[in-house]
Amino acid sequence: MDRRDLPAEISTRDYFCFHQSDCINYPPHLARVRNNNYGSFFLNYLWKGTTGRDCIVTTSNTGIVVVEKYFKHLREGLGLSEETHPTPQIRKIPLGIDPGQLAPPDEHLKTQAKLNLGINADDEKINILVFGRIAHHSKMDA
Known part of the structure; x- marks a missing residue:
């Protein structure tokens, strides 16, 4: 559909997420739709x-700064104090891992892992474990 049809479409059906193929040239259009209720979602965290x-998790230091600034913006705009409407903790859990900290498992651990997963311990196939989720509406997040 054309982006100009989006407001009418949103008013007639529920959406969970949007995937935008041109995030370089057109991010403001979806941001405007998202921000319609964005402040009220954040405001729910500022309560007595x-x-x-209580904690909000971000994946980067920049995310922490953005969330802190948004709470500050809400407080200033609504005349709320930190004492009466405290901010939850904001912590970073980064995406990914440091592969330098990984070591290959010994043969006993490999065998035990295969048995735990119901895989024949003598099977020579390579098995890959993915930490993430697969959702029909948002592809695969890992």
Whole structure:
């Protein structure tokens, strides 16, 4: 569909996510749609019941800065104080792993892993374990 048809389409059906093929030239269009309710979602985190156990996770230092600035923007715009409406913790869990920290498992661990997965221990096929999710509406996130 043409991007100009998007507002009408959104009003007639529920969407979970959008995939945009040209994220260089046209990101503002989807950002505008997303931001329609974006502030109210964030505002839900600024409430009197927030405790030190509550946490928002980002995948980068930049993500932390963005979330902190957005909370500041909401507080200033709505006249809320940190004392009455505390911010949850904001922590980083980066995507990916450091392959330099990995070591190949010994033969006993390989055999045990295959048995745990119901694979014949003598099977010489290479098995790959993927940490992620597969969702029909958002492809595969890993």
